[in-house]
Amino acid sequence: MEKDSKMALNITKPMGPWKVTVYDQENFQGKRLEFTSACQSIMECGVDNIRSLKVECGAWAGYEHSSFCGQQFVLERGEYPHWESWSGSNAYHVERMMSFRPVFSANHKESKVVLFQKENFMGAQWEISDDYPSLQAMGWANNEIGSMQVQSGATRTVAPSAEEPGETYDRYYNYDALTERLQSLARKYPHIANLSSVGRSVEGRQLWVMRITKDPPADGGDAPGKPKFKYVGNMHGDETVSRQVLVYVLEYLLTGYGAEPRATELVDTTDVYIMPSMNPDGFEKSVEGDCAGGHAGRNNAKDKDLNRSFPDQYSTSSEEPESIPEVMAVIRWIREKKFVLSGNLHGGTVVSSYPFDDSAIHLGKGRYSPAEDDGLFRYLALVYARNHPGMKTGEPNCPDAPSETFTDGITNGAQWYDVTGMRSTECPF
Secondary structure, three states, rough: OOOOOOOOOOOOOOOOOOOEEEEEEEEEEEEEEEEEEOOOOHHOOOOOOOOOEEEEEEOOOOOHHHHEEEEEEEEEEEEOOHHHHHHOOOOOOOOOOOOOOOOOOOHHHEEEEEEEEHHHHHEEEEEEOOOOOOOOOHHOHHHHHHHEEEEEEEEEEEEOOOOOOOOOOOOOOOOOHHHHHHHHHHHOOOOOEEEEEEEEEEOOEEEEEEOOOOEEEEEEOOOOOOOEEEEEEEOOOOOOOHHHHHHHHHHHHHOOOOOOOHHHHHHOOOOEEEEEOOOOHHHHHHOOOOOOEEEEEEEEEEOOOOOOOOOOOOOOOOOHHHHOOHHOOOOOOOHHHHOOOEEEOOOOOOOOOEOOOOOOOOOOOOOOOOOOOHHHHHHHHHHHHHHOOOOOOOOOOOOOOOOOOOOOEEHHEEEEEEEEHHHHOOOOO
């Protein structure tokens, strides 16, 4: 959404279908209403505000106030789980949308706009009838447009804004920066990306998930014929590398689609879900450079270790659900999506660990605990390790355990050390 966008909506003849579903609560909850035509006031429909929506067909223009007044939002096909999804990151934040109407598209042959150098249609003028990403590059001599006339068709003009900064790979994103980055990427690549939240942390931060696949269903449903894969990072808030790495992974898939064969193949054939941070509260407590965990960032805001709080196959969990909302959200997500393969990224050493992480006798270490598909999990771990230049050596050389080694760079979780309530026991690789 661009704050200074203008949109002409004076077409009287519709040129396509439109459908939008709005909700009075965030994350597509609460009262649900479907529209295929303009709504002048959402309050007349018994809703006090729109807090999330899904655009299923066509393009729409949303407005801050009733009667199509106030700040305007351009809504293209996709899901908007909360107001920030359409309000964007401009200085003028709007937490309400009270009216909306379809954008009646026009054929380029029917569109004509006249630009003027000065206000009140004065000065040099230029007639255009096509898309122009940069007017200056096409010959417009000025940095500004004084005024304009839409003589036929429909047009959208976007004021210049600072370019989205490129990835610098030299800093960690805090929660606000991560949210802004993910929302920006979802808006930029709506044909292959969809951003949603599977729940909230103890302190109310969203547990963001970026879904990446070709033509993701607008209703969030399954993509037939595509296996579901997920990556989860930053389960321990002070193990931060995974958080950034997963942002880079999803950026690689989005920017490489159509240009890089491997990225294109993955997006075309796989339904990928990436959760960069399962413990955003812990991350916010953590301090860069503190590798000893002195700021209590490992656990969630209720001081619960999320990787010791999942249901265990051999033991009974004693955690109260309200103290681990992050775990409960991920369990619901897993049961809904039924992933065929998963990866959970941690910090601490360099090894590919595979199920199970516990055994019936809970021996401290040295007890191999195989899953039913042990051969497959071991193979997957080997493939991952062999493609990592450091991991495949089996010698991490970590400062706190310089003598620790792993054959071929892999290990069975329980053989390494046996722990109850780990995520791979509830939802293995």
